[in-house]
Amino acid sequence: MLVHKCKNETKSAADLKNDLIMFHKWNMTVFGDFDxxxxFTRIxxxxxxxxxxxxxxxxxxxLSRRLSVLENTLNVRLVRRTKKGVVLTExxxxxxxxxxxxxxxxxEAVAEVQYERAALSGNIRLSLPPDIATAVLAPVLIRFGARHPDVAIEITLADRRVSLIEEGYDLVVRMGPVADxxxxxxxxxxxxxxLVASPDFLSAHSGLKEPQDLREIPALAIRRDLVEWDLRNDKGVTATIHPKISFAANRQTILVDAAIAGLGIANLPFFLVEAALTSGALIRVLTDWEPSPVEMTALWQKDRFSGRLIKAIVTEFADALKDDRASR
Structure with a gap:
């Protein structure tokens, strides 16, 4: 039996850091028997x-012989051997x-590296929103697949809200609120x-100053019914508008083209219209008012086999989107 003192208090991060520094300095100057x-620590x-x-x-x-060798190397008695076993010295x-x-x-570092290598392999099936997938997420997955050739990736682009469990997806990215x-x-x-529109459209519909002015002019959206635009100005005043939808399409890239063609006002993610705004093909409408942002969420099931792979991909998605916003 080996007896050593047990300290109940938990060391602070600073104490642990000091211990590691002292151990490193001692180790580098006089010690080489890491095995x-x-x-000794295992014993x-x-x-x-x-x-x-x-x-x-x-x-x-x-073990006993290696313990003796360690003591001889350090020229320090580490344990006292008794009839009941060994007792640690000071x-x-x-x-x-x-x-x-x-x-x-x-x-921990070795285990993490080994686990990372084992986890980043296997098959993963994803359902992604088409527009953001084309612009950002698919390039992320292409780079990820190049770095991890043992991962087989299958992407499905879908505007509809797929069922992750029933349709057999490992990871789903959704736009908007999450209820699962x-x-x-x-x-x-x-x-x-x-809010954007073409210069010609705005010339034909001048005098837009307040959110209420949007109610009776042509608008574009992914569907024609149950459309609400929640707007807020820099003073915190909010307004909810039910626009008159004259053109609907379930691909937002089509809505960008329709807006450029002068079919109406569109409420679209900035990343989709940034180039058109820069070129002048589209102009911001009601610049004092901003539509509510859209949330992008990744969803998956708890799975001890694929969990690490999924989390790695989700982290890369988040990093890529963060970098994309930071570059603007």
Missing amino acids: GLAL VEAGGLAAAERATGIPKAT QGQQLFERSRAAFSLAE SELIFRRIATLPRV
Whole structure:
């Protein structure tokens, strides 16, 4: 049986950092027997030589001999051997506490690398909104697939709200509110929207100053019924408008083309119309008012086999969208 003192208090991050620095300085100047030190920490953690033999599969005699070699290398007595087992000396207690932190961090790092390599393989089937997928998400997946050739990726582009479970998807990205309480989800972006129209359209419908002015002029949307535009100005005043939809299409890229052609006013994500605004093909309408942004959310089921892969892809989606917004 091995006896060592147990401290109930949890070390602060600063204390742990100091321990690691001291261990590193000591190690670099006088020490080279890392295997022996690792076995020493295993012996202490197991509670003695016999228990360490069971835990590691290394014979008790070998463990004892390596412990003696470590003591000789350090020229310090680390344990006292008694009839009941071994007891840590003060120097042994100090060495254990400081070296355990370093080995624990090393083991975590190795385990994480091994798990990462094992996890980033396999098949993943995704359903993505067509427009944002074409602009951002698909290029992310292409780069991801190039870095991880053991991952097989299948993408389906769909405007409709697919059923992740019933249709067999591993990961779904949705625009708008999320109501699937049984799924794991992460909001990966909040996309600003703007009201836009062509210069010719605005010339034909001059005098637009307030949200109420939008009610009776042609508008574009992904459907013709149940359309609401929630607007807010810089003073925090809000307005909800039910526009008169004259042209509907379930692809927002079509709505961009329709707006450029002068068919009406559109309420669209900024990333879709940025180029047209820069070129002058479209102009912002009611610049004092901003439509409510659209939330983009990733949803998936808890799965210990594919969970790491899914989270890695979702993180890359979020990073790409963040970088895209930051570059503007």
